Amino acid sequence: MKGKVVWITGASSGIGEATAYEFAKHGAKLVLSARREEELERVKLKTGLNPDDVLVLPMDSEDYHHFEPHVNTVLSHFGQIDILFNNAGISQRSFVIDTDISVYERLLKIDLLSVIALTKAVLPHMLERKSGHIAATSSVAGKVATPGRAGYAAAKFGLHGFFDALRAEVYDHNIGVTVVCPGYIKTDISKNALASDGSQYGKMDSNQMKGMPPEICAQKIFQAILKNKAEEYIGGKEVIGVYLKRFLPGLLARIVRKQAPK
Numbered sequence: 001m002k003g004k005v006v007w008i009t010g011a012s013s014g015i016g017e018a019t020a021y022e023f024a025k026h027g028a029k030l031v032l033s034a035r036r037e038e039e040l041e042r043v044k045l046k047t048g049l050n051p052d053d054v055l056v057l058p059m060d061s062e063d064y065h066h067f068e069p070h071v072n073t074v075l076s077h078f079g080q081i082d083i084l085f086n087n088a089g090i091s092q093r094s095f096v097i098d099t100d101i102s103v104y105e106r107l108l109k110i111d112l113l114s115v116i117a118l119t120k121a122v123l124p125h126m127l128e129r130k131s132g133h134i135a136a137t138s139s140v141a142g143k144v145a146t147p148g149r150a151g152y153a154a155a156k157f158g159l160h161g162f163f164d165a166l167r168a169e170v171y172d173h174n175i176g177v178t179v180v181c182p183g184y185i186k187t188d189i190s191k192n193a194l195a196s197d198g199s200q201y202g203k204m205d206s207n208q209m210k211g212m213p214p215e216i217c218a219q220k221i222f223q224a225i226l227k228n229k230a231e232e233y234i235g236g237k238e239v240i241g242v243y244l245k246r247f248l249p250g251l252l253a254r255i256v257r258k259q260a261p262k
Helices: 014-025 037-047 068-078 101-129 150-173 214-226 237-247 249-257
Strands: 005-009 029-033 054-056 083-086 132-137 175-182 231-234
Touching: 005 014, 005 068, 014 029, 014 037, 014 214, 029 037, 029 068, 037 054, 054 068, 068 101, 083 101, 083 214, 101 132, 101 150, 101 175, 132 150, 132 214, 150 175, 175 214, 214 231, 231 237, 237 249
Parallel strands: 005 029, 005 083, 029 054, 083 132, 132 175, 175 231
Antiparallel strands: none
């Protein structure tokens, strides 16, 4: 990873921030993107890298029709993009019957369409070089949908379909594609989640509070990308749900029906 240019979205906190530090430890050069520029500057300072080796690039994931200028900025600064880690996203805590359609529209924009758009914007550069790696943060909820997260699950399920197809399309071009599926990681994802009316949920889930530290998650993400794994499931016992769905779907369905959002 030494000298590789790694672009991380959602880099101002949580998994994205922790992953930035993990790549920095291994000598990568970083592009840090999120909406909050002051937080990105804080992360840049904490990486301990030479300032010239970290590009702070504020970006709004909902403005996904205008990503190409951002790609040009990165290429102008570093000359290449070796790894794109699509990590920006937002979650949800609301039942279908209560949820305004605008909430689903926003979830799909941020968690699915923006990821597709940035991937498409970077892909021509990687194809030209016949080298690169594209990673994305899905979720265990991208494999196992649970009550209160229907829109979030829909967006994350969509990521798997998109990247499964892309992985096959770019295989002969020496481009890797990795989808990481975190379970309960101790971040503010539930606090920042959307409520039924689109407002901020504002509460820390109990499962999230007891979740894996983001630093451990970041180490697993780094290794998954390094080993060019297609998918990586990260977390505790909640990851078992992925295997139950594959081998014992009826049992999983009964378990999920009893799950209250928490």
